[in-house]
Amino acid sequence: MEAEKMEAVERLEAIRKAQSAAQKHSPNNGTIQLVWGGLIIVGLALFDIFPGIWAGFIWAGIAIVASFWTARYASRLKVQPRKMRNPFIWMAIYYPVLLMGAILLFPGKPPFLFTIVGVLTALPILWVGWQLRRASQEG
Amino acid sequence: MSTEIDAQSEEQESHPRWLLDEMIHQPVRLSIIAALSQNKKVDFTFLREYLQLNDSNLSRHLTALEEAGYIEINKVFEGKRPRTWLALSSQGQEAFQKYMQALHRIVGESGK
Numbered sequence: 399m400e401a402e403k404m405e406a407v408e409r410l411e412a413i414r415k416a417q418s419a420a421q422k423h424s425p426n427n428g429t430i431q432l433v434w435g436g437l438i439i440v441g442l443a444l445f446d447i448f449p450g451i452w453a454g455f456i457w458a459g460i461a462i463v464a465s466f467w468t469a470r471y472a473s474r475l476k477v478q479p480r481k482m483r484n485p486f487i488w489m490a491i492y493y494p495v496l497l498m499g500a501i502l503l504f505p506g507k508p509p510f511l512f513t514i515v516g517v518l519t520a521l522p523i524l525w526v527g528w529q530l531r532r533a534s535q536e537g
Numbered sequence: 538m539s540t541e542i543d544a545q546s547e548e549q550e551s552h553p554r555w556l557l558d559e560m561i562h563q564p565v566r567l568s569i570i571a572a573l574s575q576n577k578k579v580d581f582t583f584l585r586e587y588l589q590l591n592d593s594n595l596s597r598h599l600t601a602l603e604e605a606g607y608i609e610i611n612k613v614f615e616g617k618r619p620r621t622w623l624a625l626s627s628q629g630q631e632a633f634q635k636y637m638q639a640l641h642r643i644v645g646e647s648g649k
Contacts, residue, residue: 402554403643403645409562409567409640410640410641410644412567412568413568413637416567416569416571416572417571417572417574417575419572420572420579420587423583476579476580476583477579477580477583478576478577478578479577
């Protein structure tokens with residue numbers, strides 16, 4: 399009886415490892431979230447460094463290149479998941495709220511305002527990316 | 538005496554071990570099904586590398602699973618590159634869920 403239980407535990411562990419290894423080679427491995435989290439911080443910091451219009455152009459360029467990279471990277475992976483664990487959908491909700499809130503609260507635009515907004519926006523995405531990466535490394 | 542034996546054999550047959558599908562229970566096939574279970578499709582080369590099998594050994598297991606109706610094999614060309622995608626069928630998904638339930642029952646958990 400005990401041997402049977404041990405074998406079942408081993409099988410469950412083999413299942414977990416196989417699922418984890420598959421996740422590592424899928425777009426749910428956390429890479430996309432980590433890259434976008436980093437780019438959001440860099441992109442928003444540009445608005446503190448360059449005048450608004452130039453920062454806007456550079457950020458748009460970065461976002462377009464990153465979008466193409468994301469699509470290409472995701473499609474070339476060897477495992478295509480049923481569900482994308484993607485936090486961008488809620489980023490679209492809180493990002494404008496944070497930005498407008500910051501502009502309303504600090505109309506004089508204190509130094510590093512956009513960088514701070516970028517960090518606050520990117521933190522949940524980086525956290526999700528890190529969690530996904532950790533889960534996919536457990537296999 | 539005969540009723541006692543009947544009751545004993547009935548008890549043995551209701552043990553969750555009898556719910557373990559032999560097709561999935563084999564270690565290589567279990568890993569294949571597990572890797573496919575959460576995904577829409579998986580590349581043949583990923584399984585070959587993960588399971589450290591050669592093409593013909595892996596193909597043998599995949600054919601067995603396909604004949605059982607548990608997986609679907611789709612060979613396509615992406616650009617000039619041939620690619621073999623594997624996916625779990627609804628029958629395979631159901632069999633895997635039952636298998637998982639049986640394992641959890643053996644371990645003594647109520648999980649799915």
